[in-house]
Amino acid sequence: MQSSLPPLSSIRAFEAASRHLSFTKAADELGMTQAAVSYQIKLLEETLGLTLFIRKTRRIELTEHGAQLSSKVVEAFEDLKGQNAAQLVVSSNTTFAVNWLANRLVHFQMQNPDLAVRIIPYGPNARPEFFNSDVVVSACKAPPKGWIAHELVRADFTPMLSPALAETIGGLTCPEDLLKLPLVDAHDPWWKIWFDAAGMTEVDFSAMPRTRMGSQALEANRAIAGQGVAILTPYFCKTALDTGQLIQPFDLTCRADSESWYLSYPPTTRTSRKIRLFREWVYGELEKDGMPLPSQSVVSA
Missing domain, CATH: 3.40.190.10 (Periplasmic binding protein-like II)
Known part of the structure; x- marks a missing residue:
């Protein structure tokens, strides 16, 4: 049975365009072309059977239907962003989780009481939760192509x-x-x-x-x-x-x-506050222990 729900890509494009009242600015925010944003909006309008924007020379305006949808979508996205910003999910190799994180995590939580931290340890025959976590600490498991990786501990x-x-x-x-x-x-x-x-x-x-x-x-x-x-x-x-x-x-x-423990995350979240706080805290703990720190991150091939 085919879903009648519009694709998420169209909703994201609409949310950004309705905030900026500009397909071009929405495209810049989402890393898309202006034509791609325009196409996603058209696809959403066709799916809903509603006109959401009035296209004028050099500018766009929301229709009454568009304004109603925008208020709901923007609010939903803000709520989701708020919930996501308040929780840090770390998928970690068992050794790092048990022998390192478990003894220190309380200090990170005391320093950042607004963040709820959830640790997902993975065993020897499992893969890290790369796409269900904010950051991953892995050993002998390469992060997805294009991810940013910081070497933490050499084997x-x-x-x-x-x-x-x-x-x-x-x-x-x-x-x-x-x-x-x-x-x-x-x-x-x-x-x-x-x-x-x-x-x-x-x-x-x-x-x-x-x-x-x-x-x-x-x-x-x-x-x-x-x-x-x-x-x-x-x-x-x-x-x-x-x-x-x-x-x-x-x-x-x-x-x-060829073996090390790495902290990794996707490039789209490299400026995330919670990831920056966690990364800097981990590095600070390693520095306290006299461990060498890499001078820069590497991008997974």
Whole structure:
């Protein structure tokens, strides 16, 4: 069954044109051509069976029907904008949500009490809510083409374990000692990279149990519980390291050059107040932690 409702593009064009009383100014606001706006208005008029504008030389005027519709549409758009401006929806990788945002978000909310923040964490086999969120914090998931992305944390990694587990073999004195203990997610490619860098290029992972947590937050919890040695990013385990829940037995830390955590959003919202506030707050928190900040954003290819 075909819908009798006019397309949203026509309503948007009408809303802008009725405010500006100009197809040209409406086109500039919406990033469209004047001809495209005129076409959308004509399409709306045909759908409704009403004349909404009187076209005069160099100007337009609203008809009585147009004025009635304008007051309703403009009010509806303003209400929607107000509701949207008051809520910030963040889709976040589980590790960043659990090990970073959860411990800090209260400070952002105290600084910005007019904003209601909603976090949507996504698991290892899911994709970020790119089109249902205001901003996305992703790891290993590229944002849509043309989006603005800010690198937050680089993917550095090294083995970590609980002190109690280390004591079961009398402590770790060399990388070979790690193979005396179970490895959490032994088939994670980070393990091979780290062992190769440690000079242990012949480690055979094929016989090791296949467990795939897919999230550092989950892997760190297993390591804290003494269930094995996990390969983790030190920055996201700072609290566990500081409190002695985890230890980093070796100084060797490796880097996955193509992997980072990114904050991203569409270019159409780059000047949004709530996104600017959140971005600046995240950067401020990273700076407090002594983390390097990128000098500029990148546009997703």
